[in-house]
Amino acid sequence: MSTTTGPTAAGTRTLLSARNLVKHFPVRGGGLLRRTVGEVHAVCDVSFELAEGETLGLVGESGCGKSTTARVALNLIPATSGEVRFGDRELTSTSAKDMRALRREMQLVFQDPYASLDPRMPVSELIAEPLRIHGLYDAGGRQQVRDLMKTVGLKPEHGNRYPHEFSGGQRQRIGIARALALRPKLLVLDEPVSALDVSIQAGVLNLLQELQAELGLSYLFVSHDLSVVRHIADRIAVMYLGKIVETGPAEQLFNAPAHPYTHALISAIPLPDPRRERARERITVVGDLPSPANPPSGCRFRTRCPKFAAELSASQQSRCTDEEPELSDRGTGHPVACHFAEARSLL
Amino acid sequence: MSPAPSPTTDTVLEVSGLNVSFPSSDGAVRAVRGVDYALRRGEILGIVGESGSGKSVTSMAVMGLLPNTAQITGSITFDGQDLLTLSEQQLNGIRGDRIAMIFQDPMTSLNPVYTVGAQIAEAVRAHRDVTKAQALERAVELLRTVRIPNPEQRVSSYPHELSGGMRQRVVIAIAMANDPDVIIADEPTTALDVTVQAQILDALKAAQQETGAAMVLITHDLGVIAGQADRVMVMYAGKLVEVGSVEDIFYTPRMPYTLGLLGSLPRLDQQSERLTPIPGSPPSVVNMPPGCPFSPRCPLSTPECDDTEPVLESVGTDHRAACHHSSEVSGARPDEVFDTATVDADALGEFVQAAEGQA
Amino acid sequence: MPEPRTSTTLTDQAQLAQTPGAAPVDREFTVAERSQTQLVFRRFLQHRAAMISLVVLVLLVLLAYVGGALWKYDVGEITPDNSVPPSLDHPFGTDAVGKDQLAQVLGGTRISLQVSVVVTLFATAIGTLWGSIAGFFGGRIDTVMMRIADLVLTLPLVAVAAMLGHNFGGTWYLIAFVIAGLYWAYVSRVARGVVLSLREKEYIEAARALGATNTRIILRHLVPNALGSILVNLTILVALAILLETALSYLGFGVQNPDTSLGLLVSEAQTALTTRPWLFYFPGLFIIIIALTINFIGDGLRDAFDPQQTKVRQ
């Protein structure tokens, strides 16, 4: 029913495409039997496309299903329904064995650069691991590991150190080196800089950009930080409660956002510029994210939507309550999932 | 150390020559080194700096909340008394009362077994001679000020029934009830989503305006500082490296670290090609070498910088910076000072070749 | 409260010079590249109690095997002197029928060591794999495998061992297998618990995202990380094995004469505790030395395998 995140840049081939992805997690009750008492609708009917050499930013607040989308797209957790195509392969029906071989092409970089590195492996071994897994280490793997370490800004002499001996930014570089080792086509980055101080974060972002330019990688960049996403992404998809509510080219999304949630998100991010920050028009939302186990009917954003609360008539409101808005272009230049979408300038 | 600016009658809290160190097996951890500042009545003073730069320790020293192992020297003057010389009992009279603290995790300040109404009412009754019912009424009013929906019902909720953002608002309401002179907020919004952060910042501002308290706002988010603070202190490796009005810090920084921080920020309001990261990572505050602590990461560093540690010196009205070359920073753009390249091109080329040869 | 960050900040200084563009001041030690086994080995060497224990244990083993072979009396050899207290000719004295106790104790040590090594190796190998597989796969596999382990755990150990020992008993390796056949269940419980918590770690997911097979994840990530906790249990196991063997021998279902074990010696000595105390003290002392040294070695191994625990980094 929903459209995808729109056409990818002309003339390029689609590398990854997800169609109507759904992922439900069972909620188990307490007690001995641990019966399933409900379902968390972590991802509901999400579709997107990612072209070769492109960066798609996936943004949204905590718990909106970004990480789950990323993992389902990599077939790391099985989708409840929906399809994922990688190149010309359909991932959801690929056997575990074929999937393991395919992982060479698609890699994941984690948010917590500490938890995702085995504390008992020295760094050179960590970076060599992907090569070993795919039987590529014996052919000059040692030298490749050293090159990789240099590439991401680590000293090869430090290869025998353990992850805990490195600072956060360096650990994230280790994670990136590991992901790069197999020369993948796709990197899925799950909040790769969220745990880092700004001065360190900038270095990692630059590294990612340079690697992309050099190696022609495609990035699915997951983040809750709109500023970071604007900096790095070509196209952006905004998620709310398991759904993509707005998507489009980065420039358009920031210059003419059309979904009330995107408005609120952009308004909520403080600009590091005192004069502009204090002079800004603000759209604020009230309340907190509803539980994904029991999402509101109709438009999922309606419980917090400032437009719903302040601008709509009762009959318009009932449309929001009863009818789920589709993700489609309503004359704003890019797909938006709001019955009353309206482009605004907020920056 | 340069002398702190002379305190005026406007000053509510004055910290001078504050040093905090913790003994460790590898030598003293010098978490705070010679921090001086004066907090003016009703102002919002922002403290920014990287993780581990001593922001929290500085404010915990003011609150007398550091563990007993901490070695503290200097003075912290509040209301004519040096807080460092007070007994624990005397401190208790001030802490949470005239100086309120808001932490990143609201549960550190809430008691899980009492309703939020009871906790706010208790704070109200500590200050005013009112009945329980009146105190509860005031609690509802305070909850409304911090924009909690349905405050009449929410007063009888327990902390675990509220979301993180709501709890943080309750903490702010308790702080307001005490009618403090100073509010210290240590990363009050770091654990929250941006839309909730915006709500909390509004609530904080409301609390600060209603009580007329001065506020110390600690955060690593320069955007929050830009929107909230009147003055800003930048900390690095336990020291203040730049102090000035929010405009000074953002538009005319005079210390390379501040400039680097600004250049590191991706901007929501403009498309930038490349950021200018600060190379390296912050130094350990154990066994620090002499000289400027920023020197190993500073593109402007000269031998002088490694010999003598720069002190905070006036570089403009009410603007101080600790840098031997602060005049060179003046007017410079981050990308004129810092390098933007991060990839070792040779290594990358070799790697690409090796991998292609293999394929 | 700020979390103690010293462990990372400590190294931050060392990292300064690591990033391109940093000042050329290299404020850090230089380390030669070393393999992981070399590092583990080095850390173990630096653990004093473990090293002393290792030396003592090696001496004890040499004494038992080389010393036992060189000593003028053999196990079970009856000398003309009966019931003599320790002397130059019989450093550990003799028993009522005139067996030289030094020869007996050394022989008993050999058997006891062999029993405990076999028990520990088998019980640990089987138990660790069993528990790791159950914990890793979870679900029905876990339920079935753990039910089986529980069943073994609820068996009255001594009674079953006695029964099996009675039917197959006599030779030391059969006794060892009987004991291992009961103790692996205990190890598997420990291993499963450890693996259950490790399984949720992000680095396991990371390995899977790299395309690692389950076998690789279990062998390269789960088992090495579980090793610490398992090693500690392993040392307890050595002591337990010796004790169970003692109990079996005492009941008469363990090692049979003319073979002997430390347990058998201790139990034989019990009747003569007041008249010939040396018969009791020497084998008892050997049991304690073996249990203690292995325990310390276990400690040292655990520290050596866990890079976060060691204070020696340079």
Ligand SMILES: Nc1ncnc2c1ncn2[C@@H]1O[C@H](COP(=O)(O)OP(=O)(O)OP(=O)(O)O)[C@@H](O)[C@H]1O
């Ligand atoms: N394994 C799981 N079992 C049950 N529920 C889960 C599981 N993983 C995620 N969820 C739930 O699914 C929803 C989406 O989670 P997800 O981790 O994808 O969010 P996110 O957008 O990545 O959030 P964050 O920014 O906090 O990482 C959440 O409500 C979460 O609690």
Ligand SMILES: Nc1ncnc2c1ncn2[C@@H]1O[C@H](COP(=O)(O)OP(=O)(O)OP(=O)(O)O)[C@@H](O)[C@H]1O
């Ligand atoms: N109780 C303590 N014992 C030992 N060292 C401590 C203690 N508390 C803080 N430190 C050290 O003091 C230094 C400054 O810590 P502080 O918590 O003030 O940093 P911060 O600027 O608040 O960082 P963050 O942004 O991560 O909160 C750190 O190096 C920290 O490890």
Ligand code: SF4
């Ligand atoms: S559909 Fe209605 S409730 Fe939903 S975002 Fe649009 S206006 Fe708001």
Ligand code: SF4
């Ligand atoms: S004193 Fe020197 S090293 Fe320190 S910030 Fe200034 S120029 Fe850089």
Ligand SMILES: [Mg+2]
């Ligand atoms: Mg996530």
Ligand SMILES: [Mg+2]
């Ligand atoms: Mg802090």
